[in-house]
Amino acid sequence: MKRTTDFQSHSVSRENRPDGSILLRSNHQLSPSVERTGDWLHQWAEDAPGRVFLAERSGAGWREETYETTLAKVRAVGAALLARGMNQKTPILVMSGNSVDHGILALAAQYVGVPLVPVAEQYSLVHGAHGRLRDVIHLIKPKLAYVIDQDQFQEALNLEGLCDVEIVASRLSTRAGAGKVTKFTDLLKEDGAAGVDAAFAEVTADTVGKILMTSGSTSSPKGVLTTHRMMCVNQAQLADALPFLRKRPPIIVDWLPWNHVFGGSHNFNMMLANGGSFYIDDGKPVKGLFERTLENLHLTTGTLAFNVPLGFGMLLDALKTDEGFRRRFFQDLDLIFYAGASLPQDVWSGLEQMALSEKGEVPLMTSSWGLTETAPSAMMQQEPAPRSGIVGVPVNGVTLKLLPDEDMRCEVRIKGPSVMPGYFEDPDKTKAAFDEEGYFITGDAMVFLDAEDPNKGMRFDGRISEDFKLQSGTWVRAAQLKLDMLSALAPLAADLVVTGADRTEIGVMIFPNMSALSRAGFQTSDESGAFQCDRLQREIHRRLTERARTVSGSSARVSRAIVLSEPPSTAEGEMTAKGNLNIRKVLTRRAPLLERLYSDDDPATVRI
Structure with a gap:
């Protein structure tokens, strides 16, 4: 091929x-790598000043910032931060998601040696999730906080820990009594070139550029000290593995959140390091927002495609129905990169065959492994892979x-x-x-x-930490079993939790793919937290029975299932900021449903 x-x-x-x-x-x-992220910005502002670096939707098109204008604004905002006495000991809290202003503020902070702390916007926008935001505020004690829209984030801005913190917003409230907030454009008016130059000269590879909060999927969130060396070296590692990055400036249309290391360090810095263009996708692979992603991709397609498996599955369905879109999407595509979980093999094969059909070639389809603490990429499948999951x-x-x-x-x-x-x-x-x-x-x-x-x-x-033992003493490798079960239950299951610790049998608690169930005509009828749909239960029973014939041993045989009617709650901590389930929280919060799963008499439980 x-x-x-x-x-x-x-x-x-x-x-x-x-x-x-x-x-x-x-x-x-x-x-070799540069020492500071600002070195990349200077390089491309000189070599390609008019090339688009950052863009976001504005009306029917894009608001675009070139490398030249980005550098000028970064230096102006950097001067404004210095005028406020900010330094390595005065972190900036970013409470809202991806935007051009967010990107400029992040680079400005790094340019003059001020740590940036981006957090998931759910912590501010979901009332029940404010506890996570309070924890971060208490930990880092910010001197300045940024939001894109004052009205949208007003409830979070009223939290006690932000009372004495300067708030900066791109859009101010027009409501009386909303509170004093600095407009982002006011930061662009500062002129302190000499001070900015001196501060930039003091930034070294060991300077902390960001403090990234871990997701908290297995423990309480921690603040990862992310240095310029980590970010810069990791981009050299990525370009070594993917040499085409250095040969042609990459372009991405990307939604992955910048509070997470993959979106904010891996993807953002990949564009900056290689003179690329980052078009911010304000959609997401969820119902009601994926249509916006498709709209953005119809305006601009990239040379690299990053997404989570669910996003690629939704994209594949859209590409099947639009020949012109399909042709444009694959025309200049060098890379299909999935992250967060293993890409279902049917989605992998579908994208591969579609690319081959459209242009006679297949882009590199790959993934990598790493953590917030490793900047992130520590391993990569650099060669073409025979299948997903490597x-x-x-x-x-x-x-x-x-x-x-x-x-x-x-x-x-x-x-x-x-x-x-x-x-x-x-x-x-x-x-x-x-x-x-x-x-x-x-x-x-x-x-x-x-x-x-x-x-x-x-x-x-x-x-x-996710592995467990059955009563028999048999170890269950929960993560791999989860992937197997998601494949066996596709597309009915959006996510699931594998259960069975200190029990005799393995079970699964299924978070359903509501759109797939709706298309298939499945209905819910149990208000106590679980589905009782005979047709759905029969289908799950059939699939579990069919799978049981192909596996041997109690460590892989799933004999019980229950479908949950309530989606995972971000406010209750069941869903982390980067979209992963907090398994311990799910099992604790839904303990009654776990007991129902292991009841032989409960009508909601599927048994084989």
């Missing part, structure tokens, strides 16, 4: 150590320490220049995060595709 993009071939060395651990590293040399090999410059069990399932630890120095004002958690050799303890597990050939890459095999 012809491929349209070039790539760095896998070449790794494996060292088996006497203590049973394995060291895995790339044989390729890591390319995260590849270590990127240049990092070393993985693998601790295999008897089944060669490996706990992963990592060391390298793209790894964080620690957590914000938490020396105890920082110390606990690294082992005695200085490797960051990720808590994730991997398995080799081929134990004899590490160049074939590795597959993500879940969080160590």
Whole structure:
């Protein structure tokens, strides 16, 4: 099959150590990187001043900022921050989502050495989620906070911890008594070139550019100190793995949130590092907002496509029905990159065949692995992969320490220049995060595709903390089982939780894909928290029974299921800021439904 993009071939060395651990590293040399994100901005403002860097929707088209105008505005905002006495000890809290002004403020803060702390906008907009926002405010004690719209965020702005904090907004309220707020454009009026130059000169690779809050899917959120070195080195690692980034300025139309390391560091900095153009997609892969994504993609298509698996599934359906859109989408596409979970194989195959049909070539279809603490990418599938779910090999410059069990399932630890120095004002958690050799303890597990050939890459095999034992003592690898079940139940299940800790059988609590159920004519009839739809239960029973014939052993056999009528709650902490389920919170909050799942007499429980 012809491929349209070039790539760095896998070449790794494996060292088996006497203590049973394995060291895995790339044989390729890591390319040099700049020291500061501002160095990229200066480079492209000089080399391509008129090229679009940031754009967002404005009316029927785009509001566009070039590299030249972005640099000028970054320096002006930087001067305004310095005039307020801001420095490494006065973080800026960003409470709203992606926007051009957000991007300019982020770069300005990094330019003059002020840490930026972007948080999920749900923490401000969902009343019940304000507890998370209070926690962040209490931790970082910001001196300035930014929102895009004063009225939209007014409830959160009234929180006690923000009373003495300067608020900056792109759109001010016209309502009486709304409170004093600085308009973002006022920051652009500052003129302090000498002070800005001096502050920029003081910024080094070790300067903290951002404090990113972890998602809290397995523990309380922590503030990851993200240095310029981490961000800059990681982009060198990515460009080494994907050399086409250096050959043609990339373009993306992207919605992934900037409070999360993938959207805000991986994708944002990939455009900045390589002179690319970032068109902010104000849609999302959810009902009512995906139509906006399609509208944006009809205006501009990119050379790279990043999304979560659900988003690619929705996009595939849209591409099937619009020949012109399909042709434009694939015309210049170099990369299809999924993140957050494994891409269902039917979606993978559909995109691959569609690309082949449209242009006779297939872009590189791939994924990677990493965490907020690793900037993020630590492993990447750099070569064309035979199927979904492979995260590849270590990127240049990092070393993985693998601790295999008897089944060669490996706990992963990592060391390298793209790894964080620690957590914000938490020396105890920082110390606990690294082992005695200085490797960051990720808590994730991997398995080799081929134990004899590490160049074939590795597959993500879940969080160590999510695994559990049945009463029989049999270990259940929950993450991989979850992927298997999502595939078996597609498209009926949007997400699910695997259950069975200290029980005799494995079960699943299913969050349904409401649009798919609606299209299929399934109806709900139980107001106590679970579906009781005979047709749906029969279909789930059929699929579980069919799957049970193909698996052996109690560690993989799912014999119970219940479908939940209430979606996961962000306000109650069941859904993290980056869209992952907090499994512990779901099981705790829905304990009565968990008991119903293991009741042999409950009509909502499907049993095989």
